[in-house]
Amino acid sequence: MRDQVLRLTALSKSLPGGRRLFDGLDLALGAGEHVAIRGESGVGKSTLLNIVAGLDTADKGEVVVAGRAFAGLDEAARTALRRDAIGFVFQAFHILPHLDLARNVAFPLVLQNAPRAAALARAGEMLDAVGLGDRRRSYPKELSGGELQRVAIARALVHEPALILADEPTGNLDPETARQIIALLGRAVKERGAAMLLVTHSPMAAATADRQLLLTPKGLVSADG
Numbered sequence: 001m002r003d004q005v006l007r008l009t010a011l012s013k014s015l016p017g018g019r020r021l022f023d024g025l026d027l028a029l030g031a032g033e034h035v036a037i038r039g040e041s042g043v044g045k046s047t048l049l050n051i052v053a054g055l056d057t058a059d060k061g062e063v064v065v066a067g068r069a070f071a072g073l074d075e076a077a078r079t080a081l082r083r084d085a086i087g088f089v090f091q092a093f094h095i096l097p098h099l100d101l102a103r104n105v106a107f108p109l110v111l112q113n114a115p116r117a118a119a120l121a122r123a124g125e126m127l128d129a130v131g132l133g134d135r136r137r138s139y140p141k142e143l144s145g146g147e148l149q150r151v152a153i154a155r156a157l158v159h160e161p162a163l164i165l166a167d168e169p170t171g172n173l174d175p176e177t178a179r180q181i182i183a184l185l186g187r188a189v190k191e192r193g194a195a196m197l198l199v200t201h202s203p204m205a206a207a208t209a210d211r212q213l214l215l216t217p218k219g220l221v222s223a224d225g
């Protein structure tokens with residue numbers, strides 16, 4: 001039995017106006033397991049990822065990441081759990097424009113108070129791994145959209161989190177670049193033994209996961225095959 005990296009138990013979430021997004025949602029993710037979540041626009045996929053990240057809260061139910069429950073933690077402890085156990089490939093978590101690529105990728109390590117030289121060296125290795133090793137002193141504005149997504153992947157993995165959350169990581173890319181980014185993301189995450197929850201509208205991206213699930217108002221249902 002693989003270590004459990006994420007467990008969601010009986011999660012329920014309604015919007016402020018009363019509309020119920022989901023009710024009684026369960027999900028378990030083992031180490032190294034990749035799960036894709038699809039579903040109609042507005043069904044609550046991004047909301048679910050935000051709840052998993054401790055950035056939003058469910059009305060009921062439990063979120064356990066790397067063996068620790070968000071419930072009952074104060075804001076500092078939630079931040080520490082998020083910072084240590086989770087890597088993000090979210091379009092909203094933009095690369096910082098005033099930092100070069102090495103400093104952008106090193107950022108999660110700096111937040112963990114890692115020594116600066118070691119953090120930059122590790123960031124350089126991660127940039128090598130995503131094919132941007134010779135661009136470490138470049139600034140984000142000098143990069144294409146696909147290259148920026150590779151930087152985002154390097155940054156999400158640099159602190160070796162147990163869980164990667166990816167929200168439409170190829171949303172603004174052309175089909176060929178999207179295919180390359182999804183392959184790189186899947187490979188890089190697998191090599192490091194991390195679990196991944198990937199939210200996407202793309203059948204191509206979803207098909208790379210070990211399991212495909214559909215988010216509906218009744219919860220998550222299998223969408224394999």
Ligand SMILES: Nc1ncnc2c1ncn2[C@@H]1O[C@H](COP(=O)(O)OP(=O)(O)OP(=O)(O)O)[C@@H](O)[C@H]1O
Nearest residue numbers: 015016017021039040041042043044045046047048
């Ligand atoms: N802060 C908020 N207050 C009220 N409603 C919200 C808030 N945030 C999101 N919503 C609503 O919650 C619903 C779910 O939004 P969410 O972004 O999770 O959907 P999604 O499945 O990720 O959609 P998409 O595929 O279009 O990105 C939407 O109807 C949205 O309008």
